[in-house]
Amino acid sequence: MAVSVRDVAAAASVSVGTVSNVLNRPAKVAPGTVERVMQAIEQLGFVRNDAARQLRAGRSRSIGLIVLDVRNPFFTDIARGAEDRAAEDGMTVLLGNSDEDPVREGSYLDLFQEQRVNGVLITPVTEDIPRLERLRAGGTPVVLVDRQTDDDNFCSVAVDDVEGGHLAGAHLTAIGRRRLAFVGGPPSIRQVSDRLEGARRAVAAAPGVALEVLEMTALTVLEGRRAGEAIAARPPAERPDGIFAANDLLAVGLLQALVMSSDLRVPEDIALIGYDDIDFAAATVVPLSSVRQPAALIGYTAVDLLLRELGLAKDGDGAHERSVLFRPELVVRESTGG
Amino acid sequence: MAVSVRDVAAAASVSVGTVSNVLNRPAKVAPGTVERVMQAIEQLGFVRNDAARQLRAGRSRSIGLIVLDVRNPFFTDIARGAEDRAAEDGMTVLLGNSDEDPVREGSYLDLFQEQRVNGVLITPVTEDIPRLERLRAGGTPVVLVDRQTDDDNFCSVAVDDVEGGHLAGAHLTAIGRRRLAFVGGPPSIRQVSDRLEGARRAVAAAPGVALEVLEMTALTVLEGRRAGEAIAARPPAERPDGIFAANDLLAVGLLQALVMSSDLRVPEDIALIGYDDIDFAAATVVPLSSVRQPAALIGYTAVDLLLRELGLAKDGDGAHERSVLFRPELVVRESTGG
DNA sequence: ATCCGTAAATGAATCGTTTCAAGCATAGGG
DNA sequence: CCCTATGCTTGAAACGATTCATTTACGGAT
Numbered sequence: 001m002a003v004s005v006r007d008v009a010a011a012a013s014v015s016v017g018t019v020s021n022v023l024n025r026p027a028k029v030a031p032g033t034v035e036r037v038m039q040a041i042e043q044l045g046f047v048r049n050d051a052a053r054q055l056r057a058g059r060s061r062s063i064g065l066i067v068l069d070v071r072n073p074f075f076t077d078i079a080r081g082a083e084d085r086a087a088e089d090g091m092t093v094l095l096g097n098s099d100e101d102p103v104r105e106g107s108y109l110d111l112f113q114e115q116r117v118n119g120v121l122i123t124p125v126t127e128d129i130p131r132l133e134r135l136r137a138g139g140t141p142v143v144l145v146d147r148q149t150d151d152d153n154f155c156s157v158a159v160d161d162v163e164g165g166h167l168a169g170a171h172l173t174a175i176g177r178r179r180l181a182f183v184g185g186p187p188s189i190r191q192v193s194d195r196l197e198g199a200r201r202a203v204a205a206a207p208g209v210a211l212e213v214l215e216m217t218a219l220t221v222l223e224g225r226r227a228g229e230a231i232a233a234r235p236p237a238e239r240p241d242g243i244f245a246a247n248d249l250l251a252v253g254l255l256q257a258l259v260m261s262s263d264l265r266v267p268e269d270i271a272l273i274g275y276d277d278i279d280f281a282a283a284t285v286v287p288l289s290s291v292r293q294p295a296a297l298i299g300y301t302a303v304d305l306l307l308r309e310l311g312l313a314k315d316g317d318g319a320h321e322r323s324v325l326f327r328p329e330l331v332v333r334e335s336t337g338g
Numbered sequence: 339m340a341v342s343v344r345d346v347a348a349a350a351s352v353s354v355g356t357v358s359n360v361l362n363r364p365a366k367v368a369p370g371t372v373e374r375v376m377q378a379i380e381q382l383g384f385v386r387n388d389a390a391r392q393l394r395a396g397r398s399r400s401i402g403l404i405v406l407d408v409r410n411p412f413f414t415d416i417a418r419g420a421e422d423r424a425a426e427d428g429m430t431v432l433l434g435n436s437d438e439d440p441v442r443e444g445s446y447l448d449l450f451q452e453q454r455v456n457g458v459l460i461t462p463v464t465e466d467i468p469r470l471e472r473l474r475a476g477g478t479p480v481v482l483v484d485r486q487t488d489d490d491n492f493c494s495v496a497v498d499d500v501e502g503g504h505l506a507g508a509h510l511t512a513i514g515r516r517r518l519a520f521v522g523g524p525p526s527i528r529q530v531s532d533r534l535e536g537a538r539r540a541v542a543a544a545p546g547v548a549l550e551v552l553e554m555t556a557l558t559v560l561e562g563r564r565a566g567e568a569i570a571a572r573p574p575a576e577r578p579d580g581i582f583a584a585n586d587l588l589a590v591g592l593l594q595a596l597v598m599s600s601d602l603r604v605p606e607d608i609a610l611i612g613y614d615d616i617d618f619a620a621a622t623v624v625p626l627s628s629v630r631q632p633a634a635l636i637g638y639t640a641v642d643l644l645l646r647e648l649g650l651a652k653d654g655d656g657a658h659e660r661s662v663l664f665r666p667e668l669v670v671r672e673s674t675g676g
Numbered sequence: 677a678t679c680c681g682t683a684a685a686t687g688a689a690t691c692g693t694t695t696c697a698a699g700c701a702t703a704g705g706g
Numbered sequence: 707c708c709c710t711a712t713g714c715t716t717g718a719a720a721c722g723a724t725t726c727a728t729t730t731a732c733g734g735a736t
Contacts, residue, residue, distance in 0.1 A: 004722055015686045020724055030684060045476065050452040051392035052722035055691050058340075060389065070414050071617075079408065083435070092449065095433050097421070111430065114388040138383065221617050252621045279409075279559050280618045283590045285625065342692055353716045358694055368714060390692035393721050 003046045011040035023048065054116065062092040063303060064112035065145075066105060066122040068189070069219065070097040072249055073278040074295050075123075078145065081299030082121060089307055091118065100125050100189065100218055109135065119306040121145050121299075126188050141309045143302045146293075147190055148325065155309060156323045157302040161191050164291045164328035165198020168244045168273045171289070171330055173206040175337050177242030177271055181212045183227045183254060184246040185219040192219075192246050195275060199244055212240060219246060224253020231270075232261035241270055242336075248274035248281050251288055255335070259285050271336040287333035294326055341384045349378035361386065392454065400430040401641060402450035403483075404443060404460040406527070407557065408435040410587055411616040412633050413461075416483065419637030420459060427645055429456065438463050438527065438556055447473065457644040459483050459637075464526050479647045481640045484631075485528055486663065493647060494661045495640040499529050502629045502666035503536020506582045506611050509627070509668055511544040513675050515580030515609055519550045521565045521592060522584040523557040530557075530584050533613060537582055550578060557584060562591020569608075570599035579608055580674075586612035586619050589626055593673070597623050609674040625671035632664055 005019045012019070014033060021029050022037040029037075040046075054060045065082055067075040083093045094117065096108035102125050109131065112120055119141040124132070129151065136142050136153060144156035172180055182199050184192040196213065203211045214230075216223040224245065231239055231254075245251035251274030258264050258272070266272055266286045274281060277292035301324050332338065343357045350357070352371060359367050360375040367375075378384075392398045403420055405413040421431045432455065434446035440463045447469065450458055457479040462470070467489065470480050474491060482494035510518055520537050522530040534551065541549045552568075554561040562583065569577055569592075583589035589612030596602050596610070604610055604624045612619060615630035639662050670676065 005724090006722075016723080017686055017688095017725080018684085021685085024724080028684080033684080045472070047448075047451045047476075049393070049454065049722055051389045051398065051454065052691090053724075054389035055387070055393050055693090055722085056724050058691070070417065071411060073409060073411075076408050076414065080435075097418075110385075113385045116387065116389065134383075138385075221621070252618065256621050280590065280621070283559075283594050283618075283622050285621060285623055287623070343694090344692075354693080355695080355716060355718095356714085359715085362694080366714080371714080387692050390721090391694075393692080393723090394694045396721070 003044045004049070005046075007044060008037065008040045008046050011044060012037045058116070059118055060116050061090065062086075062094050062115065062117050063306060064094045064096060064108070064115070064117040064120040064122075065299075066096040066098050066108050066112075066120065066124075067145075068098055068100050068123050068125065069249075070095070072219070072247070072276075073280065074247070074276040074293070077278075077295030078299035078302075081296030081301075082303045083299075084296075085300045085303035085307075091303075091307075093303075098125055100186070102126050102128065106131070113138075113140065118310060119143065121302045121306065123147055124190075127190070141306055143306050143309075145302050146298060148194075149323070152322070154322075155302075155305045157298050157305060157326075158324070159293045159298070159326045159328050161194035161328075162198040162201070164275065164293070165195035165200075165244070166202045167198070167328060167330045168195070168275065168291050169199035169202030169211075170205075171273060171332070171336060172242035172244060172271060173202060173209050175242075175271060177240075178209050179212070179240045180209060180242045180244065181214055181231070181240035182244050182246070183214045183216060183224070183250055185216055185223070185250070187215065189219075195244075195246055216250065219250055221249050221253040221256075224250035224255075225257045226253070228254040228257025228260075232257055232264055236263070236269075239264075239270065243270055243272045245272065245274045248276045248278045248288065248290055250274070251290070251335075252280065252284060255284055255286060255288065267335050267337050273336050277331050281331075282333065284335075286335045287338075289333045289336040290331050292329045292331050298326065341382045342387070343384075345382055346375065346378045346384050349382060350375045396454070397456055398454050399428065400424075400432050400453065400455050401644060402432045402434060402446070402453070402455040402458040402460075403637075404434040404436050404446050404450075404458065404462075405483075406436055406438050406461050406463065407587075408433070410557070410585070410614075411618065412585070412614040412631070415616075415633030416637035416640075419634035419639075420641045421637075422634075423638040423641035423645075429641075429645075431641075436463055438524070440464050440466065444469070451476075451478065456648060457481065459640045459644065461485055462528075465528070479644055481644050481647075483640050484636060486532075487661075490660070492660075493640075493643045495636050495643060495664075496662070497631045497636070497664045497666050499532035499666075500536040500539070502613065502631070503533035503538075503582075504540045505536070505666060505668045506533070506613065506629050507537035507540025507549075508543075509611060509670070509674060510580035510582060510609060511540060511547050513580075513609060515578075516547050517550070517578045518547060518580045518582065519552055519569070519578035520582050520584070521552045521554060521562070521588055523554055523561070523588070525553065527557075533582075533584055554588065557588055559587050559591040559594075562588035562593075563595045564591070566592040566595025566598075570595055570602055574601070574607075577602075577608065581608055581610045583610065583612045586614045586616045586626065586628055588612070589628070589673075590618065590622060593622055593624060593626065605673050605675050611674050615669050619669075620671065622673075624673045625676075627671045627674040628669050630667040630669050636664065 098105035277290040436443035615628040
């Protein structure tokens with residue numbers, strides 16, 4: 001387990017420099033020699049030591065990605081897109097899961113820094129930009145994912161969450177709902193507050209519509225179910241007739257709880273709309289209306305921006321966008337009347 | 339961006355050895371010195387270079403995990419469990435996604451080898467054990483995940499898939515279904531063939547029951563939908579009355595397609611059962627019966643086995659199990675009559 | 677016969693951390 | 707006053723791949 005270029009060199013009767021050349025610039029080496037070296041590599045079962053490579057190079061060949069929740073298909077889709085783009089340039093994506101916890105987020109940032117990643121893609125838990133600012137100042141580019149920013153120092157790839165929130169809110173009022181509820185997560189998460197802001201604007205534009213806010217501790221199925229149970233337990237008159245969930249996971253949980261309750265029908269009594277349009281949204285008890293975001297494309301674009309920032313992109317030509325903003329799209333299914 | 343221990347040493351007026359000791363064995367260094375060094379580190383913004391560390395150590399501090407599909411919640415749950423256990427010993431999990439493609443699987447294995455991971459957890463795409471054998475021979479322990487093996491050389495953590503298949507098959511016959519269909523993926527995937535085998539045994543034990551096999555190209559929602567459309571397109575008499583899907587993703591796709599078809603009801607006309615019992619199974623159009631596997635526990639246990647194999651576990655005491663086999667559990671919901 | 681250019685191969689230096697044998701005080705025991 | 711034990715600190719060597727300034731070899735031009 002300790003076969004080094006040195007051993008390969010000895011076995012092929014060449015110098016270590018030549019072995020390295022065979023590995024990295026085979027064209028610069030005489031065909032016969034390449035052959036001999038390859039044979040030695042094969043025979044000895046030599047495997048490059050990436051640590052040594054990185055040490056010499058000063059940088060790794062990977063990109064760090066920190067998401068809020070790996071269990072949310074929306075984020076795994078982003079990760080897939082990111083991986084695809086990274087692979088095009090022979091890079092690897094290191095996936096970190098902050099679980100909406102600033103401490104975990106911090107330790108992934110530390111880890112990535114120690115690994116000397118080429119850059120960090122992150123959906124931050126909080127507004128703790130200073131930490132990221134330091135990273136960037138230290139020479140590691142940062143791309144904010146699924147999060148807009150006014151800060152010119154950061155690249156970002158996002159979807160307009162205010163517009164998305166507005167789409168959802170306007171849709172609920174358009175189908176005649178008057179007592180709306182927004183079921184969200186911690187407002188420290190920007191996506192949550194932006195979507196709420198959008199919904200507020202839609203409500204403000206529709207006379208006689210009220211908006212109540214239910215603040216949950218996390219954007220998960222479990223929390224959604226809790227919210228749903230709380231709502232189902234209310235006397236009918238106090239229940240909302242339209243619910244906008246901050247993401248599909250919450251919506252799925254809400255749906256489970258609401259459907260369980262015998263005196264409640266979706267969408268007749270309560271219309272429900274989620275956010276992200278994950279694959280499963282189309283397959284729920286009552287197919288779920290949602291606001292679609294191009295997840296894989298977001299990941300793909302984020303890595304693309306990063307590589308351009310590094311000047312490494314295949315077709316890198318210097319100038320490039322610093323921020324990309326996609327637009328969300330309303331997807332209507334039966335949970336809001338189909 | 340080039341602050342090294344050397345710079346820190348200079349700033350704190352100590353030797354590099356002392357800086358290293360402060361970092362790794364602070365107890366061996368005089369308190370005053372620790373203080374001074376820490377200050378220098380803080381001031382210079384020093385961050386350890388992991389590549390150099392690894393090079394010296396000969397090994398990394400990570401574990402490779404290769405799963406069949408990151409988009410399947412079952413596997414992200416496994417990953418979560420694995421991460422949790424790894425974190426307990428200060429290790430990191432590198433997540434690779436083979437997408438059921440032997441080529442991708444191979445390149446992740448290469449990557450992990452170059453990174454000198456401490457071990458590899460893998461749910462192999464094929465029966466290409468030789469490749470893994472070589473890895474193991476090279477000193478990298480391998481733990482097969484969600485896959486049994488007779489091979490004494492490998493540790494493994496699995497759930498009895500034959501028993502699981504039998505549970506599903508027996509359940510369908512028990513509720514009176516006679517024309518069963520098994521919707522699976524490529525039979526090269528062991529889980530698929532084992533579950534089918536279990537179903538076959540259940541069918542063999544029930545007189546007058548037929549079992550048809552639909553072989554899809556992948557275990558995804560999309561393929562499930564394709565299968566469902568094909569079945570819905572048949573004349574009613576030729577349709578199965580009970581379907582066992584090799585995993586929940588397929589089942590979700592099947593459900594979408596079947597429900598779409600107006601002359602078909604689930605479970606009345608066709609009962610459907612999936613496998614894995616992912617979170618979403620309880621929230622589908624018709625809540626999905628499934629065979630539950632303890633995903634997070636599988637991941638947790640796999641890393642635990644690996645660490646013991648390495649003799650690194652916190653409470654490592656030498657002897658340990660080489661294989662762990664969990665038992666699957668039948669979860670009945672409305673898609674098979676509730 | 678001499679010189680030049682090109683192609684191929686060489687091997688010492690380098691990256692940043694950890695380790696470890698050796699050095700240096702200082703304190704305590706005899 | 708010497709000797710040893712103890713506690714801290716030192717600095718060179720090592721890990722393995724890559725780089726680059728040199729060297730070597732050889733065919734062709736003069």
